[in-house]
Amino acid sequence: MAVAVICELNPFHNGHRYLLNTARKLTGEAVLAVMSGSFTQRGEVALCSKFGRAKAALKGGADLVAELPAAYAVSCAERFARGGVNTAKMFGCVNYLAFGCEDDDLEILKAAAFAGENPRVNTIIAERMSGGDYYPKAYEYAVRQVYGGSVADVLTKPNNILAVEYIRALKGSNIEPLPIKRVGAEHDSEGTDGIYASASYIRKLLRSGKSAEKLLPYAPGEITYPEKLDRVLIYRLRNMTAEQLRALPEVGEGLENRILSAAREHGTAEEVINCVKTKRYTRSRICRILSCVLLDITEELQNKTAGYARVLGFTSEGEKMLKTCSGRVITSVAKTDGLDADSAELLAADVRATDASALAYEKVKPCGADYLTKIIKPNSAK
Secondary structure, eight states, X not given: OEEEEEEOOTXXXXXXXXXXXXXXXXXXXXXXXXXXXXXXXXXXXXXXXXXXXXXHHHHHTOSEEEEEOHHHHTSOHHHHXXXXXXXXXXXXXXXXXXXXXXXXXXXXXXXXXXXXXXXXHHHHHHHHHHTTOOHHHHHHHHHHHHHOHHHHGGGGSHHHHHHHHHHHHHTTSSOEEXXXXXXXXXXXXXXXXSSOBOHHHXXXXXXXXXXXGGGOSSOOXXXXXXXXXXXXXXXXXXXXXXXXXXXXXXXXXTHHHHHHHHHHHOSSHHHHHHHHOOSSSOHHHHHHHHHHHHHTOXXXXXXXXXXXXXEEEEOHHHHHHHTTBSXXXXXXXXXXXXXXXHHHHHHHHHHHHHHHHGGGBSSOOOSOHHHHSOOBOHHHHO
């Protein structure tokens, strides 16, 4: 039996090790990590390779690391959660889904998750959105009006928002949600207590050449710099039509024209983001759209279902878990004959994402890492 954790590990830090080991301690079961690959939900290239992060996870408490398909990894919270849960559900051994959150009261989290089934909540959401609010903010407001502050307050905190989406995605399954309260630094906080720090703060330290040794159980090797992808991104944008951009996730209401206009005037992703973002069109939404531009991930692709589990590495316990997988287990991208059409398209996006990330290092890496990198097994994870 197993407990799943949907994660990014960007990079793998002390808080992640605490989460994995606490999940194991609470359930007494092996740990499946469903991990974002080369790009993350922020719409940014991962700090270091998915293979290095998978190795750190196996050394730090996971037994099996499966890649969350790139199309889901760069999607909104709802699709990110649904994609991760679908991967976890393929493994018949998974009884629990553990997740870190600011508030670990499961009943309150469930109330926030299913408040959208209340017609009064939906009426208020529609009214707020017609006035210019974007959905997450409108949802929070509506829940506050109908259910009160204790339920609505959980929707103001980043990890709680994902927790709510995980709970929704688990509905109807045999997997039980297992909230684990975060320890140490808050999400995106600019500081450390000496042991714990947010992943964003650690990335900032490492990309500015500073040490984060005490915050990481295993220091990453080479790291990426997102701005190195800017010229490729701007080139792609300047050669897209409004119709092509409208085919991407989260684009609509004329947003495509704002993005194209900004790309023709500016030369960096940051300038485009700052030019386009508004209260309704948040920074994170624009970043995800730009990642989809770079990786050619359309709305249609994001709505396809992956019938495979791409395995990056496993321990001896993890190897047993593979036998319970109802989907196609992929341990070699070169050996995928007979994969269904939707899965083949999703897997191709995973490969594109890894090849794109190769351009973000100080020294450009060769493409084809998905074909050339060996699966991480117990002896190499030690």
